[in-house]
Amino acid sequence: MSNPVLVEVRRGNLVESRHRGMVIAVDAGGRQVFALGDVGSAVFPRSACKAMQALPLVESGAADAYGFGAKALALACSSHSGEPEHVALAAEMLAAASRDVRALECGAHWSSDQATLIQQVRALEKPNALYNNCSGKHAGFICACCHSGTEPAGYVGYDHPIQREIRGVMADLTGAVLGRDNCGIDGCSIPTYAVPIKGLAHGFARMATGVGLGATRARASKRLIDACMVEPFYVAGTRRACTRLMKTAPGRIFAKTGAEGVFCAAIPEKGIGIALKCEDGSTRAAEAMVAATLARFFADEPEVHAALMAQANRPLRNWNGMHVGEVRLSAAFAA
Amino acid sequence: MSNPVLVEVRRGNLVESRHRGMVIAVDAGGRQVFALGDVGSAVFPRSACKAMQALPLVESGAADAYGFGAKALALACSSHSGEPEHVALAAEMLAAASRDVRALECGAHWSSDQATLIQQVRALEKPNALYNNCSGKHAGFICACCHSGTEPAGYVGYDHPIQREIRGVMADLTGAVLGRDNCGIDGCSIPTYAVPIKGLAHGFARMATGVGLGATRARASKRLIDACMVEPFYVAGTRRACTRLMKTAPGRIFAKTGAEGVFCAAIPEKGIGIALKCEDGSTRAAEAMVAATLARFFADEPEVHAALMAQANRPLRNWNGMHVGEVRLSAAFAA
Numbered sequence: 001m002s003n004p005v006l007v008e009v010r011r012g013n014l015v016e017s018r019h020r021g022m023v024i025a026v027d028a029g030g031r032q033v034f035a036l037g038d039v040g041s042a043v044f045p046r047s048a049c050k051a052m053q054a055l056p057l058v059e060s061g062a063a064d065a066y067g068f069g070a071k072a073l074a075l076a077c078s079s080h081s082g083e084p085e086h087v088a089l090a091a092e093m094l095a096a097a098s099r100d101v102r103a104l105e106c107g108a109h110w111s112s113d114q115a116t117l118i119q120q121v122r123a124l125e126k127p128n129a130l131y132n133n134c135s136g137k138h139a140g141f142i143c144a145c146c147h148s149g150t151e152p153a154g155y156v157g158y159d160h161p162i163q164r165e166i167r168g169v170m171a172d173l174t175g176a177v178l179g180r181d182n183c184g185i186d187g188c189s190i191p192t193y194a195v196p197i198k199g200l201a202h203g204f205a206r207m208a209t210g211v212g213l214g215a216t217r218a219r220a221s222k223r224l225i226d227a228c229m230v231e232p233f234y235v236a237g238t239r240r241a242c243t244r245l246m247k248t249a250p251g252r253i254f255a256k257t258g259a260e261g262v263f264c265a266a267i268p269e270k271g272i273g274i275a276l277k278c279e280d281g282s283t284r285a286a287e288a289m290v291a292a293t294l295a296r297f298f299a300d301e302p303e304v305h306a307a308l309m310a311q312a313n314r315p316l317r318n319w320n321g322m323h324v325g326e327v328r329l330s331a332a333f334a335a
Numbered sequence: 336m337s338n339p340v341l342v343e344v345r346r347g348n349l350v351e352s353r354h355r356g357m358v359i360a361v362d363a364g365g366r367q368v369f370a371l372g373d374v375g376s377a378v379f380p381r382s383a384c385k386a387m388q389a390l391p392l393v394e395s396g397a398a399d400a401y402g403f404g405a406k407a408l409a410l411a412c413s414s415h416s417g418e419p420e421h422v423a424l425a426a427e428m429l430a431a432a433s434r435d436v437r438a439l440e441c442g443a444h445w446s447s448d449q450a451t452l453i454q455q456v457r458a459l460e461k462p463n464a465l466y467n468n469c470s471g472k473h474a475g476f477i478c479a480c481c482h483s484g485t486e487p488a489g490y491v492g493y494d495h496p497i498q499r500e501i502r503g504v505m506a507d508l509t510g511a512v513l514g515r516d517n518c519g520i521d522g523c524s525i526p527t528y529a530v531p532i533k534g535l536a537h538g539f540a541r542m543a544t545g546v547g548l549g550a551t552r553a554r555a556s557k558r559l560i561d562a563c564m565v566e567p568f569y570v571a572g573t574r575r576a577c578t579r580l581m582k583t584a585p586g587r588i589f590a591k592t593g594a595e596g597v598f599c600a601a602i603p604e605k606g607i608g609i610a611l612k613c614e615d616g617s618t619r620a621a622e623a624m625v626a627a628t629l630a631r632f633f634a635d636e637p638e639v640h641a642a643l644m645a646q647a648n649r650p651l652r653n654w655n656g657m658h659v660g661e662v663r664l665s666a667a668f669a670a
Binding site: 320 | 337344346347348349351352353354355377378379440441442443444445449452453456457467516517518519520521522523524527529595596613614615616617620653654655656657659660
């Protein structure tokens, strides 16, 4: 099926660009409570499932053994901007396991946030792997390995024990079959598995509520989701959508982006999990879609609702600061 | 109608993201020779029509009066990366009319090319308007005004004489009606008009051949198109698609991108004009579409064809340089 246009980019009085996509929200029992588009299709969650990938770090006892608090757990679930606090904390996590930047296998890149990039360029000759947006996740993998006595080297590989464990965790949470057939390599070199977005949403509803999970997994899930909601700066950074969304209703919204227009989210108190993808991979559209989907569940709280909708429908300004258009929900989404 | 998927982004063995769009190629008589998608729909050409907007500079005699060669004319048609040569030449153009950076009304921004941005950040506190990708076009406007005795101040406004003149030029070339109803404000603050892509393609076929144009307009059009093809670095810059496309078959391909997934192109020797838009505004997809559309007209030249197709179907690598997927034409496009 063809996905509907969910977000429009307007200039003057006309629609300039259109973004299609699929969105689903489910309850902890897996019942669909809201859906648009082809929600049966499988998508690579990319970084949107980092909280799932961080479960071995907590379930193994490594996080406790290394004394990780909410900031470190949030960083393990993050796609951070490489701001000084992120980089320092990733180094601290590795140091707790007597490792350093040389253990990271994620590659290096400058920040995706331009203002942060400018600061980096003025302070550094070039970034190392601690600056990679995934360095917290990778530090978490390395710490989980070290704590359990597994050699971390090669931890990005499909057959490494930590990736096998993550495969099991994700299959449990999403109900999907994960294997070579639906596997791709992510930007940071670890495996990523295409999963139906309904399964992703259900997985986050279960992480946020513990429904249907064993006691250890339920406890570890709550701890990670709570850590992200308490320390949203460590999940993304200044000016970033994940951080802004979670600050909109502190302690009540979990949200995590992934490359190529993916977003996962949860509202623990309402037992809701959300997953979506913009068909064309656009971040601007995925950010609008997740804000609007979250807003549907805060209809009875005008301030939260308005703050979320302001992240869904937003003005576009040009280099002179003139208002030239808007990113806004399509009629199909707004209905 | 729904536009077809023309470009796919693959990861592993799966399609991760999909880009829809509309493409048309016409001959100088306006006959459609290739088309995909809703080619009757109007799009904002944005920067893709800069060569049209530069016609008053040449037709008025200003370019000759100020001694502008191919580099300056190419810069007047450019969305440049703000590399030192671009910035210096924009300043020279203004100086020829006894003006300077203070006359520019385009706003300032850092380069959109990361490697250039890094050089800028290390050399500058902040960029001025000469670094704006449109500074060459704006310098051209200012020079056209100064030569004709028109006060340039306010030249970005809908009712300024230079914008009125450009409106007339674009209506003549595209056959479209341009007015307040289909007008938006561009990133650099000048008016941009939504035009059917068939009209845009026909306009570039006419500029590239002179067919159906008065002698002055035909001569000025040829001079601008030739300047861009002779000096492609000044139309965009290092690592940029327009520059690379024009270097693929020197002197034989004209190509110019616009924001939000637009591309216009021409093959003068074949009398072909091309216009396209990726529905979602994606640059990566528009670049693939224009390369593949151009390639269709070089089927009998295997080297040129292959070099263009290598720009349409290209590998994606991650931060470690691993091959993780491809941008490639859909079956619908390749057919």
